[in-house]
Amino acid sequence: MKLKEIAAVLNATISCGADKLEEEVEMGYSSDLMSDVLTLDTDNLILITGLVNLQAIRTAEMADIRAIVFVRNKKATEQMIELAGENGLVILESPYSLFKSSGLLFQAGLKPIY
Amino acid sequence: MKLTFTIQGGDFTNAGHPSSEVKKVLKQLVIDGKTIKNIVIALYEAEVNVVAHAWKGTVTVEIDEKKITMLVEDEGPGIPDIALAMQAGYSTASKKVREMGFGAGMGLPNIKKNTDELFIESEVDKGTKVKMINYF
Numbered sequence: 001m002k003l004k005e006i007a008a009v010l011n012a013t014i015s016c017g018a019d020k021l022e023e024e025v026e027m028g029y030s031s032d033l034m035s036d037v038l039t040l041d042t043d044n045l046i047l048i049t050g051l052v053n054l055q056a057i058r059t060a061e062m063a064d065i066r067a068i069v070f071v072r073n074k075k076a077t078e079q080m081i082e083l084a085g086e087n088g089l090v091i092l093e094s095p096y097s098l099f100k101s102s103g104l105l106f107q108a109g110l111k112p113i114y
Numbered sequence: 115m116k117l118t119f120t121i122q123g124g125d126f127t128n129a130g131h132p133s134s135e136v137k138k139v140l141k142q143l144v145i146d147g148k149t150i151k152n153i154v155i156a157l158y159e160a161e162v163n164v165v166a167h168a169w170k171g172t173v174t175v176e177i178d179e180k181k182i183t184m185l186v187e188d189e190g191p192g193i194p195d196i197a198l199a200m201q202a203g204y205s206t207a208s209k210k211v212r213e214m215g216f217g218a219g220m221g222l223p224n225i226k227k228n229t230d231e232l233f234i235e236s237e238v239d240k241g242t243k244v245k246m247i248n249y250f
Contacts, residue, residue: 034215038155039224051215055162058130059215062137062158064151079127087134 001025001110003067003090006046009108010069010094010101016081017067017090025067028110030102034059042113048105050098054080061087071098115139119173121164123190126214129165132173133158136184139177145250153182153248156228159221160186160244166211167191168241181230184246192238200226 004021007014014021027045031037034055037047043064049056052074060068061083067090070076076084076091084091094101106112117139119132137154157173164171168190176183193199200222207217226232231247 032215033218035218035220035224038159039220039227043151053214054127055129055214055216058134058158062130062133062151062154064147 001105001108003046003092005108006067006069006105006110007092009104010071010092010096012069012092012094015076015091015093016084017088020066020088020090023066023090026111027113028102028105029113030098032098037065038063040113045113046105046110048098048101050074052076052080054083056080057083057087057089060084060089066090067092069094069101071096071101115177117173117175117177119175121161121168121171121173121186121188123165123167123169123171123188126165129161130158132161132175136175136182140182143177149248149250152228153184156225156246156248157184157186159225159228160184160246162216163221163242163244164188164190166207166214166216171241179250181247181249186244186246187241188243189241192240192242193234193236194238196234196236 025046030048032051046067048069069092073095133154140150168188171188174185202223203219205219211217229246233245236242
């Protein structure tokens with residue numbers, strides 16, 4: 001799925017990386033636990049999370065994850081957006097819950113990792 | 115090439131800075147992407163361990179043509195039983211650490227998974243040394 005399609009499905013605002021919305025991601029992973037995200041061997045994925053802090057951005061950076069959706073209407077801080085920008089990450093913010101966001105993206109064709 | 119960094123216990127804002135710098139250097143050296151990911155994930159996990167559990171620490175990274183050696187040393191409570199700490203799911207992390215998205219007892223097992231060689235030495239109430247080596 002293109003990132004712009006994901007943003008549309010999730011009624012999301014784009015707070016970082018608006019120039020990268022034509023990029024494709026194949027899979028999604030929903031977790032508030034960064035320890036689990038760091039165990040993934042896959043990298044062409046979007047992280048869907050309600051954990052809104054700098055470590056979510058750092059985790060994406062280390063795990064070569066290019067896009068993050070923050071759910072439950074949570075907003076990234078300026079410091080997070082700055083760090084995401086330095087690393088070329090896309091940040092989307094959705095008003096939907098983690099469950100609803102994951103369900104809508106699964107229905108739209110985004111694949112699970114396992 | 116040698117890089118050194120300091121880490122403060124409890125400082126989650128800067129956790130990941132050393133890993134980020136190491137990643138930039140490795141990218142410039144045109145190391146394979148998968149190898150870089152293994153290295154920086156291992157270092158990041160080790161950094162988070164220091165921030166989560168110790169009082170302060172240092173990261174020393176040495177890169178030569180064939181390998182990267184990363185030494186993460188801390189002054190902290192130490193690990194009484196390293197074999198137990200290596201078990202997936204075993205954790206002594208605080209509520210604060212868990213709220214940051216860590217502390218699930220996955221750190222040391224994940225470091226093991228992402229490194230070619232791993233050596234851990236620890237002394238209770240003194241600190242812990244974690245040495246990680248990855249070959250290019």
